[in-house]
Amino acid sequence: MGQDGSARHPEHQYLDLVRRVWEEGSTRIDRTGVGTRALFGATMRFDLSDGTVPLLTTKRVFWKPALRELLWFLSGSRNIRPLVADGVHIWTDWPLAKYRQQTGEAISAEDFELRIITDDAFAERWGDLGPVYGAQWRNWPRYTPTPDGQFTREPHGHDQISTLVHQLQSNPHSRRLIFSGWNVAEIDQMALPPCHMTYQYFVEDKRLSCILYQRSCDLGLGFAFNIFEASVLLHMLAKQCKMLPGEMVWMGADCHAYLNHEALITTQLQRDPRPFPKLHITRTPDSIFEYKFDDFVVEGYDPHPAIKLPVAV
Incomplete structure (x- = not known):
């Protein structure tokens, strides 16, 4: 009160x-x-x-x-492409930093996002964030034991x-x-x-x-x-x-x-x-x-x- x-x-x-x-x-x-x-x-x-x-x-x-x-x-997406296409930039900094570090190219955020939108192969390689939130929410991994004591990840x-x-x-x-x-x-x-x-x-x-x-x-x-x-x-x-x-x-x-x-x-x-x-x-x-x-x-x-x-x- x-x-x-x-x-x-x-x-x-x-x-x-x-x-x-x-x-x-x-x-x-x-x-x-x-x-x-x-x-x-x-x-x-x-x-x-x-x-x-x-x-x-x-x-x-x-x-x-x-x-x-x-x-x-x-x-369930793990790629920034749908976000960037909607004008949402809140996840871009992480893959952009990774791209700059691994390639040495001082690309601007704007040019990076343009390539994410227009280049399928580039988006698949550099727009992927790994198994972040949505991937875990919708597709938490399942594993099946194999006869040799190992485990195989199920497709879904x-x-x-x-x-x-x-x-x-x-x-x-x-x-x-x-x-x-x-x-x-x-x-x-x-x-x-x-x-x-x-x-x-x-x-x-x-x-x-x-x-x-x-x-x-x-x-x-x-x-x-x-x-x-x-x-x-x-x-x-x-x-x-x-x-x-x-x-x-x-x-x-x-x-x-x-x-x-x-x-x-x-x-x-x-x-x-x-x-x-x-x-x-x-x-x-x-x-x-x-x-x-x-x-x-x-x-x-x-x-x-x-x-x-x-x-x-």
């Missing part, structure tokens, strides 16, 4: 965590070399039952690329999302309503190991809630996409399974702010949150994999201006 007795805006959970991380977090040298301030272990809860989505308002979040990323995850893996939808519809009180991207055997093949790694769902009175466990959270850039996408997915699953949205619970392990994100700290923390927008899904296709970008409407989003921050690769 606020000092005046009114309900406290749920975005203050995020702002409070950012402030704590910046003021109390330990300074750490991370894999990017940029450095962070970090705290370990945090929780936030967002009520989605009134149709809202936790889309941060203290800075503008470009939710359309986030939605396209979620649909890309659900497609386990579709965790299809299984989840079936479980929600057939056994909604199960304690196994889970999917994960953390495949230990394939971590070293991924451009980036999954940060938002495990999702678990809970049904009570036809109301669907979710806990997202995130091993690593970039509070400056990543969190806004992570919490929005997880909440949209919860709305999608609820609609697909004829349920109502409940609560989105976020659990972060290594919660950090990059040292070069001070603009976030000095600007965003001075702003007052505005009402969260509503999410409308305009149709219910036969499958959760048949949703299109135009099926989603975000209504009433009135954020403060964007804060441009660098990405640490």
